[in-house]
Amino acid sequence: MTKRGAVARLLVVVAAAVLVLAACGEDEDGGGPQAGEPVQGGTLTVTFQGEPTELDPAIAWEITSWSIERLTYETFLTYASEAGEPGTELVPALASEVPSAENGGISADGKVYTFHLREGVKFAPPIDREVTAADFKWSFERMMKEPLAPATFFYTGIKGAQDFMDGKADEIVGFKAVDDSTVEITLDAPDSSFLMAMTMPFTSVMPKEWAARVGKDIKRKPLGTGPFVIKSWTPGQRIVAERNPNYWDEGKPYLDRIDFDLATNTSTALLRLQNGEVDVLGDGIPAADYQRIKNDPTWSKYTYDAPEIAWYYVFMNVLEKPFDDVRVRQAVNAAIDTAKIQKIMGGQAKALGQIYPDGMPGHQPDKSFYAYDPAAAKKLLAEAGYPDGLKTTFYSHNVDPFPKIAQAVQADLKAVGIEADIEQMDKATYWDFISLKKSHAGIGLSDWYQDFPDPSDWIGPLFIKASAIDGGANASFWWDERVEDLYAKAVNELDPEARIDMYVQMQEIIMEEAPTAPLFQPMWNGMYGKDVGGYYYHPVWNLNFQDYWKLDGK
Amino acid sequence: MGKYVVRRLLWVVVVLFFVSIITFLLAYAVPGDPAKSIAGVHATPEVLERIRTELGLDKPVYEQYRIYLTNLLQGDMGFSYETQRPVAQSILERFPATVMVALYGIFFELLIGIPVGMVSALKQYSLRDRVFTVLSLLGIAAPGFWLGMLFLYVLAYQFPIFPLGGYEGWAAPLYGVLPGLTLGVGGAAWYSRMLRSSMLDILGADYVRAARAKGLPERTVVWRHIMRNAWGPIITLLGMDVGWFLGGVLVIEVVFGIPGIGWQAWNAIQTQDLPMIMGTVLFAAVLVTLSNLVVDIAYTWLDPRVKYS
Numbered sequence: 001m002t003k004r005g006a007v008a009r010l011l012v013v014v015a016a017a018v019l020v021l022a023a024c025g026e027d028e029d030g031g032g033p034q035a036g037e038p039v040q041g042g043t044l045t046v047t048f049q050g051e052p053t054e055l056d057p058a059i060a061w062e063i064t065s066w067s068i069e070r071l072t073y074e075t076f077l078t079y080a081s082e083a084g085e086p087g088t089e090l091v092p093a094l095a096s097e098v099p100s101a102e103n104g105g106i107s108a109d110g111k112v113y114t115f116h117l118r119e120g121v122k123f124a125p126p127i128d129r130e131v132t133a134a135d136f137k138w139s140f141e142r143m144m145k146e147p148l149a150p151a152t153f154f155y156t157g158i159k160g161a162q163d164f165m166d167g168k169a170d171e172i173v174g175f176k177a178v179d180d181s182t183v184e185i186t187l188d189a190p191d192s193s194f195l196m197a198m199t200m201p202f203t204s205v206m207p208k209e210w211a212a213r214v215g216k217d218i219k220r221k222p223l224g225t226g227p228f229v230i231k232s233w234t235p236g237q238r239i240v241a242e243r244n245p246n247y248w249d250e251g252k253p254y255l256d257r258i259d260f261d262l263a264t265n266t267s268t269a270l271l272r273l274q275n276g277e278v279d280v281l282g283d284g285i286p287a288a289d290y291q292r293i294k295n296d297p298t299w300s301k302y303t304y305d306a307p308e309i310a311w312y313y314v315f316m317n318v319l320e321k322p323f324d325d326v327r328v329r330q331a332v333n334a335a336i337d338t339a340k341i342q343k344i345m346g347g348q349a350k351a352l353g354q355i356y357p358d359g360m361p362g363h364q365p366d367k368s369f370y371a372y373d374p375a376a377a378k379k380l381l382a383e384a385g386y387p388d389g390l391k392t393t394f395y396s397h398n399v400d401p402f403p404k405i406a407q408a409v410q411a412d413l414k415a416v417g418i419e420a421d422i423e424q425m426d427k428a429t430y431w432d433f434i435s436l437k438k439s440h441a442g443i444g445l446s447d448w449y450q451d452f453p454d455p456s457d458w459i460g461p462l463f464i465k466a467s468a469i470d471g472g473a474n475a476s477f478w479w480d481e482r483v484e485d486l487y488a489k490a491v492n493e494l495d496p497e498a499r500i501d502m503y504v505q506m507q508e509i510i511m512e513e514a515p516t517a518p519l520f521q522p523m524w525n526g527m528y529g530k531d532v533g534g535y536y537y538h539p540v541w542n543l544n545f546q547d548y549w550k551l552d553g554k
Numbered sequence: 555m556g557k558y559v560v561r562r563l564l565w566v567v568v569v570l571f572f573v574s575i576i577t578f579l580l581a582y583a584v585p586g587d588p589a590k591s592i593a594g595v596h597a598t599p600e601v602l603e604r605i606r607t608e609l610g611l612d613k614p615v616y617e618q619y620r621i622y623l624t625n626l627l628q629g630d631m632g633f634s635y636e637t638q639r640p641v642a643q644s645i646l647e648r649f650p651a652t653v654m655v656a657l658y659g660i661f662f663e664l665l666i667g668i669p670v671g672m673v674s675a676l677k678q679y680s681l682r683d684r685v686f687t688v689l690s691l692l693g694i695a696a697p698g699f700w701l702g703m704l705f706l707y708v709l710a711y712q713f714p715i716f717p718l719g720g721y722e723g724w725a726a727p728l729y730g731v732l733p734g735l736t737l738g739v740g741g742a743a744w745y746s747r748m749l750r751s752s753m754l755d756i757l758g759a760d761y762v763r764a765a766r767a768k769g770l771p772e773r774t775v776v777w778r779h780i781m782r783n784a785w786g787p788i789i790t791l792l793g794m795d796v797g798w799f800l801g802g803v804l805v806i807e808v809v810f811g812i813p814g815i816g817w818q819a820w821n822a823i824q825t826q827d828l829p830m831i832m833g834t835v836l837f838a839a840v841l842v843t844l845s846n847l848v849v850d851i852a853y854t855w856l857d858p859r860v861k862y863s
Contacts, residue, residue: 050821053636061594147608148638150593150601219638235647236813237721261720264811267703268719271711275718428826429586431595451596461596471599 038534042550043257046543047269048282051236051262054219057204058143061150064282066201067543068260071228071241072124073204076115076136076183077195079453081547083306083536085359088453090195094118094131094205094225099195101494110190110494113198117181122246124229127207131225133177139205140175154197154451159186190492192499196452227253227546236263254534254549270527274299279529279550282543287400290525291346304526306537307350309359310449314409314517315434315475320442322390329514331380332443333370335416341408341519345401349520355458355507357521359539362455362503369511377416389417395444396422397430402445405519409445434475446475447522453540455503459487463510478515559847566843573839574626574832578619581828588635591825609635622832631836632829634822641833645815648802651721652814655806656799658734659741663795666738667745668788674746675753676776686746693743702736702809719811733810737803741795748791752784785856793849797842802834 052065057073060066076095079087090098095115099105105114121131143149144165156162159174174186187194197203210223222230225248228241239260243253261269261278266286270293272278285293285303293299316323316332323329342349350358353368381389394413396406406422413420420443425433434441451457461467464487465479486502486509493499510516524542528535533549589605590597597605606612610621625632631641670690674683709732710718716732756762757780765775802816815834822830853860 054638061596148592148605150597150605153598153601216638235644236651236818261811263813263817265719265809268706268809268811271706272718275711275714277718426586426824428588428591428824429584432587432590433585469599471602473595 036533036551038254038549039551039553040254040549041256041553042254043259043554044255044279044532044545044548044550045259045261045277046280046282046545047261047264047266047272047278049264049266049269050283052239055222055230055233056219057139057201057206057222058146058149059219060201063542067282067541067545068230068239068241069204069222070201070226070541071258071546072222072226072230072244073201073206073224074226075199075201075203075205077199079199079538079540081538081544084539087539087541088309088359088361090199092118094121106494110192110492111187113185113187113194114178115183115185117183118248119181121225121248123207123210123225124223124244124246127210127223128246129207131205131207132180133183134180135205135207136183136203137172137175137177138208140203141172142206142211143202144172149202151200151202154200154202157187157189157191157194159188190494192491192493192496193452193454193456196454196457200452228258238262253546255545258545273527273529276529276531279532280535280543280545280548281527285525285527287346287348290348293527294347299527302528302530302532304524304528304535304537305347306524306526306539307358308449308522308524308542309357309453309539310447310522311352311355311357312349312405312445312447312519312522313355314519315444315446316478316515316517317440317442317476318478318515319437320440322384322386322392323442325384326513327380327384328386328390329517330370331377331384331416332413332418333514333517334373334380335377335418336409336412336517336519337372338519339372340412341405344404344408345520345522348401348523348525350523352518352521355463355510355516355518356455356503360450360453360455360458361500362507364504364507370517374412374416381417386417389419391419392421392442394420394422395430395434395441396424397427397445398424399427406445409519435472436470437477438470441475444475446516448473450540455500455506456487456491459483459490459503459506463506463515476515478513480509480513482509559851562847562850566840566847569843570836570839574623574836575619577832577835578622578828579615581826581831582615584826586826588826588828591827592635622829626836631833634830635827636822636825636830641829644818644830645833645837648813648815648818649800650724651812652800652802652807652816654721654724654727654730655733655737655803655810655812655814656796658730659737659799659803659806660792660795662735662738663741663745664792666742668749670742671746671749672753672776672781674750675757678754683750690743690746693739696740698736698740698803698805699809701739702733702806705732705736706810719809721810721812721814729812733806733812736809737799737806744791745788748787749784752787753780756780756783782856786853789849789852789856793845793852794842797838797845800841800845801838 048064050064052060052068054060055065055069057069060069074093076093077090077098078093080089080091092098094117096118097103099113099115117131117133122128123131144152144155144161152165158172160169160172161174163169164172176184178184204224206224211218214221220233227244227247229244231240231242233239239262241258243256266283267289269278269281270286270289273281293303314332316329318324338351342351353370354364356363394406394410396402403424410420410422433439434444448462461473463474463479463483465484467474468477468479483506486506490499490502493502524537526537531551533551534547538544589602589611593601593605610618622632633639634641634644670686674686677683706718710716717729721729762775762779765779802814802819804816804820806812807814807817819831819834822834
């Protein structure tokens with residue numbers, strides 16, 4: 001047999017095999033992995049393009065780090081293991097119940113929070129001892145005095161926290177270990193989003209003696225109470241998590257082990273998943289492959305689209321002409337064809353005509369404050385004194401999808417007479433640039449992802465006077481006495497319905513004054529392998545690996 | 555000769571000094587705030603201020619450079635802003651992956667480039683020469699990420715001969731083949747073009763005609779008389795490639811998921827991780843200058859006419 005014959009035969013065999021495999025895939029019933037009882041055992045392989053900078057709960061504030069770190073570290077509370085809005089409900093983790101006025105966990109004046117610890121929670125091996133209230137106090141104070149801790153500002157409302165950070169006190173008096181199993185936290189003033197701040201991973205508990213033993217390595221060698229322990233971390237290659245034998249929640253986790261393959265190219269990761277080598281795409285489906293996978297009869301069954309609690313928007317800096325004029329800002333809102341932008345995003349965006357995305361309390365279903373209406377926009381511009389249009393510079397960073405959105409907005413603005421030159425810069429530079437008044441950035445693109453599912457996380461950083469400062473996130477530099485009033489009241493309001501009402505009112509004012517033009521709500525486009533059970537996208541925690549299982553238990 | 559090497563090594567130190575100043579100033583000329591990269595866009599100005607103080611970013615540039623240089627002279631390349639780990643350790647940890655790809659890359663460059671160049675030169679304007687010329691141009695023009703994805707798709711996905719990207723240490727050498735092949739195909743074209751033209755210059759030389767006239771077998775003519783004199787440009791090219799490859803070829807590392815120093819440097823640039831940027835640039839500069847030195851020494855060995863003083 002000639003060599004050429006051998007190659008041809010190989011090709012035929014391979015082609016036949018591919019066809020057979022494809023046919024098998026189509027025959028499978030599309031019940032999806034949601035159905036069925038969890039199976040114990042097995043290894044889940046997850047790919048990430050990036051790598052956590054560290055797994056230290058005091059410092060890490062980035063989604064890859066969090067989704068791995070949270071396997072090992074826990075806080076008093078967490079969010080329910082559910083997709084969509086039910087997933088924004090607080091449930092107890094290391095605490096025995098969620099503090100409330102009814103159970104006496106929150107004092108009548110709303111300033112004192114009491115957490116009772118769950119019984120019998122132990123740290124992972126080799127520490128193996130029970131967690132006490134003192135561990136929580138030590139861990140919290142450790143975070144507050146870590147110089148690189150990025151999120152201390154969520155907790156400076158705790159009595160004595162600022163003094164402790166300034167070195168004027170050697171403990172935080174407002175964070176008390178009353179006895180071995182009770183923590184009492186006193187605030188300077190009521191704060192209705194405090195429980196959510198306490199649920200962020202920054203408040204995780206760790207054993208003091210472990211931190212002392214590993215020293216600076218604590219950033220790479222985490223140890224807590226969570227369902228998994230981090231067994232190894234080979235830089236740039238792999239993080240291996242294994243089941244924690246001491247875990248308090250009986251029967252969980254389902255998996256024995258999770259392998260995180262780091263530095264994986266997203267397109268290669270997709271091929272590996274289709275090959276059966278990978279179970280979950282940590283970065284989701286690459287944008288370039290999204291439509292192809294969605295149209296694939298086999299693989300589209302293993303995709304998962306879910307709205308993220310986030311929004312993309314145009315900011316307009318009210319300190320700069322012509323955006324100091326509310327009519328110009330309204331005109332921009334009416335001029336942008338958001339349906340077209342959604343189309344450009346190719347199914348990776350959901351319509352949003354308000355500031356609160358779907359899933360965030362305060363979101364008004366189906367409400368859109370501005371319709372796409374170029375004629376109305378022109379009229380508003382004429383009333384504002386720009387009948388012949390105007391010229392401006394539109395700012396954006398250069399990471400996809402920002403540039404293509406910027407171009408779409410530019411075209412829409414041009415159609416109503418606003419000639420905008422696009423100025424792009426790299427991402428790190430961009431966020432710094434638009435946060436400074438001296439940059440005189442009049443209009444540009446921005447996005448905001450939740451820290452916790454509460455509208456205070458939208459208003460506080462983006463729409464109040466305290467954040468309209470150099471280095472803040474309020475790039476519009478806009479604020480309004482009415483919103484200031486409502487926000488101050490809402491922070492003190494303990495009745496959930498009444499306070500969400502106030503946030504709805506704030507949204508009405510903000511959309512009327514139009515310091516921003518909402519574009520869309522981004523969608524998560526996830527994908528998992530054929531052997532994965534229980535996959536879902538958590539609205540706060542994103543990929544919640546501890547809830548997944550392998551159908552074959554391998 | 556010994557004196558020459560010592561003098562060249564001293565030059566390396568001078569070069570590094572200037573490289574360090576230029577890199578430092580360039581990193582500073584770029585607007586943006588490393589503190590913001592570390593803390594994220596949600597952090598407040600007070601938090602950013604504290605982080606700047608902690609990292610010494612609130613000091614004037616010359617003061618920061620002085621501190622950096624003082625530490626560097628004591629062999630301390632500092633800590634990464636992002637990971638808080640020693641820069642030297644991070645670079646050395648990732649170097650083996652880069653070296654593995656570089657060795658494969660050079661191997662494939664030579665394996666493909668040299669035979670192709672020789673055949674093209676010895677059978678000038680033949681059909682084979684023309685085909686090779688077109689293929690070389692394609693090799694030069696094909697973008698690395700495209701070629702890399704193509705190899706992955708065909709040789710790892712359709713025909714699962716090689717792994718689908720990744721790196722598992724030197725114990726698993728198969729992971730380096732496709733990245734090396736991608737580098738090699740792109741680079742081989744340069745070698746074959748270079749070798750072809752340098753051989754063509756020599757083919758017409760008197761001593762080649764003399765060798766042929768005295769009836770030496772063709773093999774001896776080619777290897778002893780033509781090739782010995784045609785190696786020069788190849789060695790120069792090789793020296794440049796070694797330096798370049800060992801600095802980490804970003805595109806290849808990203809496509810194949812090789813955790814090398816190229817990717818690390820890319821991350822450092824995006825997050826304005828100054829100590830890591832400085833460390834990688836200096837490391838790459840050392841490699842380039844050293845490989846140039848080796849090339850120059852190799853010349854004396856290949857060509858006794860070259861003398862150093």
